Structure formats: C-alpha cells, structure tokens
Amino acid sequence: MHLHRHRRPRLRAATTLVAAACLAASTLSAHADTPDASTRAAADNPAWGKELPPADAPTSRAYDLIVEDNASGYTPRGGECSKEIHARYWTYGPDDKVYPTWHPTRDASGCTFGHEHGDNPRDSELFSTADWPAFGYTSEVMSQTGHEGGHRHEDHVGHKVLSVNNVQVREGDNGTSVFPPTTGNVIATCDVLLKFHQGTHSPDAFTNNVHELIYNNKCTANGQTFEARYTALVPLGRPGGFGATDCPGPGLGQGFKEVGPAVPADSPSDTKSLGRLLTDSGCVQAIKEGKTHYEPLTGTYIPFDANDLHEFWFADVTVSTPQLRFNIAPLFYVLNPSRYFDANKPNKLGRSVDLCYSENLPGQYCDQVRQAGQNIQWDDPRSPFDGALRQFRPGTFSVSNSGPTTVYTDVYGRNASTTPFEGSIEQFFSGNSPSGMYVRGATRDWGMNDQVHAPN
DSSP states (O other), X not given: OOOBTTBOOOOOOOHHHHHHHHHHOSOOOOOOOOGGGGGHHHHTOTTTTTSOOOTTSOBOHHHHHHHSOOTTSOOOOTTBOOHHHHHTOEEEOTTSOEEEOOOOSBOTTSOBOSOOOBSOGGGSTTHHHHOSOOTTHHHHHHHTTTOGGGOOOOOGGGEEEEEEEEEEEETTOOSOSSSOOSOSOEEEEEEEEEEEEOOOSSSHHHHOOEEEEEEEEEEEETTEEEEEEXXXXXXXXXXXXXXXXXXXXXXTTOSOEEOOOOSSTTOOOOOSSOOEEEOXXXXXXXXXXXXXXXXXXXXXXXXXXXXXOOEEEEOOEEEEETTEEEEEEEEEEESOOSEEEOTTSGGGEEEGGGHHHHSOOOSHHHHHHHXXXXXXXXXXXXXXXXXXXXXXXXXXXXXXXXXXXXXXXXXXXXXXXXXXXXXXXXXXXXXXXXXXXXXXXXXXXXXXXXTOOSOO
C-alpha cells in the first residue's frame, strides 16, 4: 500500500489496544457546563470567527496566551492566518471570561491556521447544551485557588474535540476488540462530545500527567435517559514520568520511566489506568534491530517499523457521593506523534521524522518522507508525523445518581460536594445507566487537509 498525504497506514489493530482497553477500567467521564449553558450556544457569541471579544470583556490566561507572543499559543507562519483572525474564535466560559475555542483549519477568508482541533462541536447533538468548549477553563480555576506556581499552561494546539452521535452500545462489548462489534443486542444509544488536551509535539507529557477533559455524554436505554457533563484536569497515570508502549514490548504499560518533576507539583496520581504510554529510544533500537511483534490482524509476527512510534493515553475517573457513583475509563490513541523520548537529546525530545534519515527506519511513514527527496523538518506540512491521526474512545461508562443532579468538585474532579466551594467546578449527573456499558468513539485523520503540521 502506497502512503500519501490522504492515505495513512491502517490503525494498527494492536493487542496493545485490546490489552490496554481491558486493563484500562470501566468508567466514563462527562463534561459539566453551567445550568444556563443551553441558552448560550446560539446567543452568547454570534461573533464567533468574525469579531474579537468586547474590549471590556475579562479574558482568561488561555486566551491571553494566543493573542500574545508565547510558544504555547499561536504563532503563525508566513501565509497563515494572522493572530487577530485566530483570536476571533472565542467563547465565554462558565466564569464569563473569554476563552479560545474550536476553530476550523481554514478561515472563511481562505487563510489556514496550520493546526487542527478535531471535530466541529456544532455537529454534535449535544451542542445546544454543551456550547463551545472553553479551552483552558480548568487551568483558569486553578490559577485562582492557590496554585499560582503550578498553573497548567497547556499549549493551544493540543486541545482536541471528538463528536459522535447515535453511538450504539452493544451488550458484551468490553473494548477488547479493535473494531466495534456489529452483533449483539444494542443496550443503549449515546451522543458524545468531548474535548481533551493531548499535546504530542512537546516534552510536556513526559512528566505532566494532568490534562484537561471536557466531557458530555447523553444516552438512552429502555426509554430512559442518563447523562453526565464533567470537566476536570484528569490524571493519566503517575506524575513525573510515563509507561511503555508495545514497542519494543513485551507488555503494554510495563515499567515506569522516571523523567522529572511534574507541573503542578501536587498533581494527583492515577494508579487504576495504564496512564500515558509514550514511545522512547528503546523502540527506535528495536526497529533498527529488526525485532518483531505479533500482529492480530494477520496472525503473524512482523517487524516493528516507523508506524510503531505511537502513544496510548488512558485514564480512570470516578466521582462519588453517598448518592452518586460516576465512572469512566477513556482511551486516547495517537498513531503519528511528532515526538519521542530520548534522554540524550536536548529537553529529552526526539523528532520522529528525523529517524527516517538518521536511522533509515523502515515503514510507510518513513517511505513517504524519503520520497520527498530532501530532509523534511519535524514541523513541515509534508511530514506524516503531525499527531493528527487519532483514535478517541469514551470507553466504559457508568452513572448512578439518586440525589441532586448538580455536584461540585475541585479542579482534579475530587472532593465531590452538593454545595459549591472556593475553586469548585460545577458538574452534572442524572439517571442510572445499565451495567457493563462501553461507548465507542472514532478513528480519524484530522490533518489530511489545509496544511496541518506539527506543532499540532
């Protein structure tokens, strides 16, 4: 199969994904918006993409990040949309501050932004309730509640949206199969709209395990509706390091590589999920040595190659009170990150595309790179390593609530209370789900068009 910009290597049906999904947990997280959010979508910002926010509107740090000169914000290249055009894509957060939000890869004027944020939230059945996702809201709350030294400046390009409507949840599906089952009783139908921060171009995730999740999920089963809307800085594994992918093996998530201190310093540890599983130089060496692994699609052993420079991110979230039990275990899988971990490089940051030249790695990605006939830089739009080919799985989902639908938590989704407190985030949970629900998401290449390139 020849690889080109509009056709990337197949999703590797990994036992990785299978084993990972099994070990990951059986839970779901959903995004919480304020009660009046349903009135916002059409009314609050008719200027989305057209005008800057009002001059007197208070702005969030995440918004300031994209209008100022900051490496974590938006820095256009020659020919790309100006910072002012980019800044026209904004929304009000639950605190009525201005936040950056989803935008297309190409502005109506014809210019492009060079990065993507996944699916258009307006395509979701939940948009009228969820509204535009406010990128960086949790970090803003954190900065106001004594975490000044540990504020999470999550880079703008890492905010990714998934929208899936009318997902059929089938009886017996536990996520272990790579492909969604087509048989078995449909026990529920769900609409999911989530925003997750997953930067795959910088050293951030080598140490930092908390990342913003804004999750909306509404399902129906047997004529009953149950729903969760949840926002938090979600821990994925332990802070200060990461786990191993399936390359070079032998097991997904085995071992833990200590890298350095995490930000914030009080980042909670998630020990229930596999956490962040990132590629390191050990995988590069395995590819060079011709080591093999089992490929479940073909039932044979095949060599590792450049297509195995991938990442798995797992979380396991629980919110509970005497009347509430809410749990999710999502999976976020990136097939083509632009980075890998190398302790011998500056910032311990290696560039995947460089391996196509320096190590002459085999694989369709590197074949594509070498066909260009010249050295492609890591942030060149021609590089297939742009972090845009992803699989998002909402994963296992359960909610059971006999009390108030509105609950408040801290920025990490902990310390649930039925009354608000300083630094709390409002969450929403209603109804009771069937047991054993696993919600499928989507695998898409969001970077096939409009000159998308790393950092992305």
